[in-house]
Amino acid sequence: MHIDVNNAFLSWYAIWRLKNGEEIDIREIPAIIGGDQSKRAGIVLAKSNIAKQFGIVTGETIFQAKKKCPNIKVFQGDYRIYREYSDKLYKLLLDYTDKIERYSIDECFLDMTEYLMNFTLMDIAKEIKKRVNEELGFTVNIGLSSNKLLAKMASDFEKPNKIHTLFIDEIKEKMWPLSIRNLFMLGKKTVPKLYNMNIRTIGDLAKTDINLLINKFGKHRKNDMGICKWNRQIGGNI
Template sequence: MAVILHIDINAFYASAHAVVEPELAGKPLVVCSNHRGSVITTASYEARKFGINSAMPLSYAQTLCRDLVVVPIDFSLYQDLSSKFMNIIRSYSTLMQPASIDECYVDVTEKIKEYERPLDLAYEIQTRVYRELKLPISIGVAPNKFLAKMASDMEKPKGITVLRIREVQSKLWQLPIEDMHGIGSKTVPKLQKMGIKTIGDLAQANEDSLRNTLGVNTQNFINKANGIDSSPIETDTTAKSIGQSKTFTHPMVELDEIRNAILFEIKEIERRLLNRDMVGKTITFSIRLQNYKTAARSITLDEPTQSSDVIFEKVMGLYDEFDGLDGVTFISISLSNLVYKDEIIEQLNIFDDLTEPTVNDIISRLNQELKQDVFKTPRSLLEKNSK
């Protein structure tokens, strides 16, 4: 039977700042822009004890905790630590799939045979990541990706949880349906209205009765609720598109906060592009406003890119149409028409050094490049024939 680990860095952005500023460790801390209208990106576990969580307005969080520490977003720090984290995990198995900047799946079916006790490998990884990077992680151990993900969420921070198939009924079924990985927030109330209030309810439900709500994935969700998941570890980085999206519990109205939220998602797209060494040409931006208006806009670039600066500039141009119309509750950015960077054929221009080339200049340069006198002007041909 396969042994899959899901490894998740606990409160990653908050933990990352404690790495470079140890005096922040143990303090109620949030990551976001420190100005009016800011929405929290991440809250440390100490801050969560006060009822503070991500997507909460900073102004409200500060009423819950007077000693709340606010630190600004630092993309370069997160990318650096994420890269080091992934490299550590990859040293245990090449069958590793990054799931986001702070989590991954890894197949250790063969590696775990080297250890006297199976859990020793998980303890070693957890200890090593903390020793080398000072990052706390939780690990789920299971026979498939879905159960590993559910297991890692069961004990945080710094937990190691095993979830076996035979334990699905006792450990998984009792959890509320909103805790099931893959069930979106919009789907939860629909399921609850149908009497599906726990994962166990879903596991025992009739497929036909749920099809209108869960669509073509109905049987897949029922299988997962029963602990069955055949999805493989995806080590192939080939992708048709790379995208990021975010739903906000409290609508964003301040332009600075909307810009920061958009940039945050674009930086994650850039990180994923760099990891895959890919570039793309088509940018798609989707938005939902507080008045429930939704829209999507796209733009195709002349040249493929992986630059967050280029993508950000274009997305903000697309956002201009909606600026000031209403609060923003959802954003999505994606880059498609992807190719590997080393597959790009760059078209060379042999006339770059000519400011305003004439016809004679162009013909002369072409003949020079070909080392033959093959290109001629109509006038020169007529003159030659008239002689």
Template sequence: MTGGKHKGRVIFHIDMNSFYASVETAYDPSLSGKPLAIAGNAKERKGIVVTCSYEARARGVKPPMPLWEAKRLCPELIVKPPNFDRYRSSSREMFQVLREYTDLVEPVSIDEGYMDLTDTPYREKAYKTALEIQERLQKELLLPSSIGIAPNKFLAKMASDMKKPLGITILRKREVPDVLWPLDIAEMYGIGQKTAEKLRTLNIEKIADLARADEVALKQLLGINGPRLKRRANGIDFGEVNPDRIYEFKSVGNSSTLPHDSTDEKELNRLFDKLSASVSNRLKRKEVMASKLFIMIRYADWTNMTRSKTLQNPTDQADEIAEEAKALFKQHWQGDAVRLLGVTGTGLVKRTEAFKQLDLFSFEEDAKDEPIQKLVEELNEKFGTALIKKGVKAVEKESNTSGTSFNKDFFQEGRKDQ
């Protein structure tokens, strides 16, 4: 994909600053310089802060804080409901600007992406080009951004996080020991809280510890991801900037064929539980949540039926997925013998961007559930859900209704328009 198998690739990571809040400010300049939050149920004391302006962050507001807490910290906080059509439109315009410099642009979410400038005239003036891109995004779209420049994707991503807002950071591989190694392990891109906790069982507290860690022990602890993370900690990343990757990851699903055709509702529900646990584990590993659910039913005569439901809130929880799947099945099943069942989560949302419409009481209930969910996750990780074998994919058109679906369909629409 990249022309850069040779040394010295030039990779940019573009990260838009407080994207939703910045888009709202671009549409309404009177919001500039004011504490602004994007949250669900903005007209009530409900919901979760999805994102907020830097002025709000300076007052202690941060996602995914409950809105009532944000208001307590910052009484003058301006709250706006999400406008996803507006955000998608701004995202398309942002990526159109990036593609003026290279065809090798890889969107990774609605507000960030990679560029490979290795085989372009901009290679020799990387910093000047980054400054030009940043200024154009600010002037033409009124959107601030931070840009990381590095010889690979991992280092570019780490660099873009170092100066916000409106930062440009160059991170060279030789600078990794001085710049990255002193950081806490949880600050490393690709390491979530659970992985950080596991690494600490090997006395890995800093990125430097991971860079020097025993590879066999890492593989035993984290599987193939262990050695990969060690390479990254040493500044090594072979990942290529792939413009087509946006088409690859739109759903997470599993299906399983029963050992015999069945009309036993209890047996079928048990299979839904197992399928949902598998889907939940994969969503969590990918750090995404599903906002829409599909089930597939294949009957004894090999005819297929698919049914879907848009979820009230994005989820990665096995019990919630199973409950919705079984309810869909009960609604549409006529009692005929079933050969295969499938469960697929679509409308995928990055976990850090997902939010729930919560009032005070449901927020407290969710908080109570956290220890139980954590225990279940640990048991699943330890003992596995080994009965799931085959994957099922569903084709989905983007819903016209507002929601938190940031699957990459909207990127495809943008590319077709060009």
């Protein structure tokens, strides 16, 4: 199971503010979380849905964002707050398994293998999603599968507040049509190399002869090695 907090920095900051007596929920207004202006020249780190409707994108400067929406509210965010909510999520997840990999501040992998005696993976995912929402006040996407790569890909499908499955028998339908750019961990520099081999979708990659990939990528950089492994994980040679 892969759990990914939706719009973590903005949502966590929003609920922290509400808890501390502020009346405005910054998820409901044009708002952004900006990086430390003294260190990072003021980059947009997260945005509310309304800010998104103004065309504001993550990674652009706050200056650009203000041009698109002069009334935008800019908040600094606070890593201690993110840490606090990340820990709350982690503690809640410990009710379900002790095999948790904290992949980033707002993402966890859960190995549920030994905890499925009486429940399905979907039952547990539904309960986690509901509890996080009710007890912690934010939403998550959950991806379910039999390995980490597929679970991670699944949680990235439609957002927010959704559970998606991507089991082996669903790979062709749900994953093969996607661009290889969407493949988890695929390095940016590898994309043009694959394009040159006429590999544009994940399906193209899965259908490519493994020996061809080993020849091209196997001996080289560590990053590229992954491709050979993934070829199997994404349904190559089924």
